Amino acid sequence: MKEDVLDVLMYLFENYMDDDTAMDADPETLKNQLLEAGFLSTEINKAFTWLEDLAEQQASSESHPPYAGASIRVFNPLEEEKLDVECRGFLIFLEQMGVLNSASRELVIDRIMALESTDIDLDQVKWVVLMVLFNQPGLEEAFTWMENMVMEEFQQPLH
Numbered sequence: 001m002k003e004d005v006l007d008v009l010m011y012l013f014e015n016y017m018d019d020d021t022a023m024d025a026d027p028e029t030l031k032n033q034l035l036e037a038g039f040l041s042t043e044i045n046k047a048f049t050w051l052e053d054l055a056e057q058q059a060s061s062e063s064h065p066p067y068a069g070a071s072i073r074v075f076n077p078l079e080e081e082k083l084d085v086e087c088r089g090f091l092i093f094l095e096q097m098g099v100l101n102s103a104s105r106e107l108v109i110d111r112i113m114a115l116e117s118t119d120i121d122l123d124q125v126k127w128v129v130l131m132v133l134f135n136q137p138g139l140e141e142a143f144t145w146m147e148n149m150v151m152e153e154f155q156q157p158l159h
Contacts, residue, residue: 006115008039008047010127017134050114057107058135073105082113087125094129099142107132126150 011034027048034044073095075088083091091108094100100108111128112120130150133143 004117005043005046005050006117006124006127008034008043009050009131011037011039012047012051013127013131013134046116050111053114054107054111054132055135057110058132071102073102075109079109079113082118082120083109083125084120086122087120090122090125091129094146099133099145100129101139104132104136104139104142107136123153126153 012030016030031041031044031048034047035041073092075083080088091100091105095102095105108125108129111132112125115124115128117124126146127150130143130146133139133146136143
């Protein structure tokens, strides 16, 4: 059985991202499909809550334009505990490259902190970034760039 909220989110993203009708389907139908795929009911419910919280925060962040100045993001001790130096550096890199703006960066950090897992790795951070960018208006190019990065790494064969 698959037991991680991020696994449920990644499964949803991989299998339903391109199918608008599936994502508009009845939540109970989607939950049943996830149960059939082997996910635990508790993790499915947590994943749906995670997505609902993301949607709420995206809606509220639209009313606050991102800060465009040269600021420095200081991570608090809880964030530093969950996100190692490599993950924090990657988020800073994405912001410097223009893939994330200050508002989307904060959404990513918030959604990572909402995951129960204490050992977040770089691949998981990339997936969260991809999920946050997916419905962000005006960041379609950043989403495509990130999607190409994630999918290339995801599909590379192991040697």
